[in-house]
Amino acid sequence: MTLRIGMFDSGVGGLTVLSEVKHLLPHNSFFYFGDTARCPYGGKSKSTITRYSLENSAFLHTLGIDLLIIACHTASALAIDAVQQQLSIPILGVIEPAITCALQATRTGHIGVIGTKATIASQVYEQKLKAAHPGITVTSLACPLFVPLVEEQFPNTEIIRLVVQEYLQPLKNKKIDTLLLGCTHYPLLRPYIAEEMGPEVSIINPATTCAQAAHTLCQQLTPHSNEPLEDRFFVSDDPERFRHIGEHFLGYQVIPLIPSIPCTNFPDGKLHMV
C-alpha cells in the first residue's frame, strides 16, 4: 500500500520532519513544498501565515495526497485549524504529538519550549500542555537567531555555542527538566543545546514524535491510488539554493534538479519542481 503524503514548510526546515517520517514510512510517496519565496514565517503575523498555509495546502491537495503534514511549527501553531476547515483529508501538525511526548518525559512538571517569535507569541505549546495537564509549569522562549544560524551554516562553532548559551540562560535559571524544540531548524543545533542544558534535561524533537504519529495514522488510511510515485520537491523560489541547503537538513542528497514548472494554481507566481 502506497500513500501519497504531502508536507509543507516555509522553506527547507521541514526536511528534518520529512527525514524522520520517511524513515518510519519508507514505502510511501512524499510531495514536499517549501515556500522559499516567502520564508521565513517565524516573524510574520497570524493572518499572513494562515493565508500562506491555505495556499500551500491547496496546491498540495491538487496532487491527490492522502494525508497532509504541516511540517512548520509556526504554521502548525497558527494555521492548522484553518487548513483543517479547508481540506477534507487528514491533517497532521508537528505540535500535538510533541505535547504528548513532553508530558511523558517530564519528571518535575516544568517544561521549556523554544521556537520562533510567532510560535512563542501564539502560546500554543503552553496552552496545549496546560490543557492536557493543568498542573504543568511551562517556560517559553523565542530564539530568533537560531534559524539564520542554521540556515547560513555559520562556520564558527564557538560563536554558535555562545549564542545558544545567551538564549538558553533564562531557561537554565528556571530549572526545567524537559525542553521541547519548537522549530524545525533547532534539531540541527541539538548538540549545542544538549550540552548547554546538561544531561538532566530531556530534549524532545517534534520531528520524531510527528513521524510516530504519522506512522500510526497511515495504518488507518486507504490510499486514493496504489500507484507508487517518486518523491517530489516543490519550491516557490530558488530551487538551486533549496537543493544545496536541503542536503544539510535531510541528511542525504535529495534531488536531481528538474527544470522549474509553471503552476497557475499558486497565486504567488510560479512554482519550481526541484
Place this chain on the structure above:
Amino acid sequence: MTLRIGMFDSGVGGLTVLSEVKHLLPHNSFFYFGDTARCPYGGKSKSTITRYSLENSAFLHTLGIDLLIIACHTASALAIDAVQQQLSIPILGVIEPAITCALQATRTGHIGVIGTKATIASQVYEQKLKAAHPGITVTSLACPLFVPLVEEQFPNTEIIRLVVQEYLQPLKNKKIDTLLLGCTHYPLLRPYIAEEMGPEVSIINPATTCAQAAHTLCQQLTPHSNEPLEDRFFVSDDPERFRHIGEHFLGYQVIPLIPSIPCTNFPDGKLHMV
C-alpha cells in the same frame, strides 16, 4: 515646493535611508512601503525579487509620487532596470551614489563590499566600480547573519563583536582601504565594523550618499501637486512589529498606529497603513 517621494524596502531596513533623505529634504512628503510579508529579500532569486519590486513600485506609483527611491540594496542591485522600464518617473537606487563616493574615498584602489547573499552574488557593486574605474580591486563578502542580528536586537554585544570579527576577517587579510556597507541594516552595526576594520579604512554608508543624490535630483523636479501631506508608512504585514522595530532604525518615534486598510492593487493580499 513639496515633492512626494516614494520609497520601498523589503522591510524596516530602508528606514535608515529614509532617515538620511528626510534629514536633507525635510519639507517633502514621504510614502514608505515595507514588504514585511515577504521579507527578507537577501536570500531570494533575481526573478522573485524583480516581481516583488515591480509590485511594490506599482503600488507607490498609485499614490502620485514624483520620485521613487529603491531603499533596498538587494532590489536596487537586481530590479532597478525592470522598475525603470515600468515607471515614467525618476527612480533612484542606493547603489550608484555609493559607487561614486567609494571611488572618491579609496587611496590604494582596493575597495571592500559587504551585503546580503543576493547582492553579493549579483556582483553589481564589483561590476559598477570596475566599469567606472577599470584599475580598481574589489573584494566582496556576504554577511548573512548581520540582518537578523540587527533586526532581532540581539542583546549580547560581545557576541555581536565576535560575529562581525568572524565575517570581516577575510577582508582584513585583503588590506582594503574603503568598505562599502551594501545593506540597509549594516549602518546599525557601524561601530562594531569600524572598530574591527580599524581607523585606516573609510566606511561608506549608501544611505547618506543616496540622500545627497536625492537632494540634487529633487532640485530639478516639478511636483505633481503642491499640497503638503504627512508622511505615510505602509507594510504588507504586521504593522505593530514594524512600528516597534522601525523606531530603532529611524531614530525617532515614527508612527501613530492607524488601522490596516485593504488595498486591492496589491496582489499579495492587503496592505496595512502604519
